[in-house]
Amino acid sequence: MFPALTDEQRQFVHTIRELAQSEFRERALQYMDGTFPWENMKALAKLGVLGMAVPEEYGGLGLPVFDTALVLEEIAKTCYVTAMAVLGEVGVQTRIISHYAPDAIKRRILPGVCSGDNILAICMTEPDAGTDVANYKTNTDRVGNKLILNGVKTLISRAHEAQMFVVFTRVDKTPGREGIGCVLVEKGTRGFEVTGTYHTMGGENLHEIRFDNVELPPENLVLEDGFRKLLSAFNTQRCLNPSISLGLAEGAFEEAVKYVKERSAFGRPIGNFQGMRWKIAEMYRDIEASRSILYRACATANPFPDPYLAAAAKVTVNEMSLRVTSEAIQVHGGYGFTDEYPVSRFYRGARYGSLGGGTSETLRELIGKRVIDKTDPIDGILALEAF
Ligand SMILES: Cc1cc2nc3c(=O)[nH]c(=O)nc-3n(C[C@H](O)[C@H](O)[C@H](O)COP(=O)(O)OP(=O)(O)OC[C@H]3O[C@@H](n4cnc5c(N)ncnc54)[C@H](O)[C@@H]3O)c2cc1C
Incomplete structure (x- = not known):
């Protein structure tokens, strides 16, 4: 996988996966009525997740955007509402305070962000x-x-x-x-x-x-x-918002794979039908292609990501997530439309992606202008550097 994950990143993601799969998955439905996921937030604070974007001197882990994206992806595989709540603590608002606020304000606010007492x-x-x-x-x-x-x-x-x-x-x-x-x-x-x-x-x-x-x-x-500084910090959101979309797609995909093995029609598991196998293959292909551009965009963050690659990643992943979560409902037949299976929740969450953190339309404008301005007659697309 490029960029390669370090052992620490793998271990951290594994720890989050265990927590999310064993606890968040079960509680996800109860947060659909607007209830804030305090229980999950407290558990994540204990692991240091809420302080991922906070510099170490203020009690946080001070980790790069990429690590934060990996963690959000893992949480979103079980609970969109929790992933969004965590985004509030590791996203643009914390980064604005961490990078631009006077020291006195950082000392007053940031330790509470890490402990989950200070929601932003x-x-x-x-x-x-x-x-x-x-x-x-x-x-x-x-x-x-x-x-x-x-x-x-x-x-x-x-x-x-x-x-x-x-x-x-x-x-x-x-x-x-x-x-x-x-x-x-x-x-x-x-x-x-x-x-x-x-x-x-x-x-x-x-x-x-x-x-x-x-x-x-x-x-x-x-x-x-x-405004320019605010926008730089905001570009981080263009990596973190799609990491939630990616997690939702993966969560829905995992449910779909499970279902095609369990559900039978015409005397055999539906996964034995080519129509279903190709759907699963397409979902997998779509997820992995999107993961590649998102991880590349995350890897450019120093401390903020390349705005154009991040914008391209965001549009790609947001739109992939809608396709994949919708196909996961299709695989589940009529049950997919009910609350009995989590796939309808994943789909509803996925609808958010292209609205927040810059809409797909405005990001396409941004990318289009840059490509037309900067593509070079000699170097072609390589003149865009990040691309
Ligand atoms: C779940 C969720 C959580 C949110 N949380 C927050 C939050 O915490 N804080 C906050 O401040 N906001 C939040 N928002 C709001 C979100 O940031 C805005 O909805 C978003 O920025 C779009 O603004 P708008 O809704 O006013 O749409 P508009 O800007 O009115 O856009 C309407 C439509 O016109 C299109 N459009 C606009 N300009 C152009 C253009 N130049 N070219 C082509 N098309 C264009 C848009 O793409 C869109 O399709 C949240 C939204 C959602 C759904």
């Missing part, structure tokens, strides 16, 4: 602008020695569980994308309110949050005019 939320999307960051309206004014935050964010994960909110905001009403910075808001701060909840087909809840003249100390401004 990221607040980017607004009711009138998701992909279109240049139109974000949330604003933070500097007034004397204070920050005053106003705005509405929506489709926010973990709003009820989070202790800290990493909020993308304009600073002093500076217009455009480059005017976007980032502030930290602690739960319970006056003027902060969760104003709405949506239940999703994946199982988790998403929320609307309102900031009404929220007063913050100046040190809570983590970045101003920092």
